[in-house]
Amino acid sequence: MNIFGRIAHLVRTIVDACSYLIWGTLGLFALYLFCKQGPWNNKPGSAGKATYRPPLNAQFLFYLFLDAKTCDALVGDLEERYRTVLKKFGTRRANSWYWVQVITSLSPFIWAATKRLLKAASGVAAMLEIWRRGRL
Numbered sequence: 001m002n003i004f005g006r007i008a009h010l011v012r013t014i015v016d017a018c019s020y021l022i023w024g025t026l027g028l029f030a031l032y033l034f035c036k037q038g039p040w041n042n043k044p045g046s047a048g049k050a051t052y053r054p055p056l057n058a059q060f061l062f063y064l065f066l067d068a069k070t071c072d073a074l075v076g077d078l079e080e081r082y083r084t085v086l087k088k089f090g091t092r093r094a095n096s097w098y099w100v101q102v103i104t105s106l107s108p109f110i111w112a113a114t115k116r117l118l119k120a121a122s123g124v125a126a127m128l129e130i131w132r133r134g135r136l
Helices: 004-037 056-066 068-089 091-135
Strands: none
Touching: 004 091, 056 068, 056 091, 068 091
16 A cells, blocks of 8 residues: 555544544533533522423533524424423423433434535545546
């Protein structure tokens, strides 16, 4: 394998490593936010008071990854449904339901961004290969 083949292989390896790193980091970040704002982490004196606010950290993920129009519509719809789940099942289950909705709603957007990143990186590898073949 010549130098250009090695460079192309290195670029593919780096892209794969970045993909795993991105997905792993997002998963750990979501887990951290869930644990930090979980129903077991209530402040003293808040027992028995039903709040109609979904977890703010979960909402922040929508604002972080989506455009304003899509974000506002999705957050509004999920807040309405959150109130229903809260009345029926309580705070703990409502917060868990909300986090599941956040993760499943953001997955396609994050996957699309990852695919764009991989496509760009593989394009660099392809350009190196074409340049190498042109020099031969």
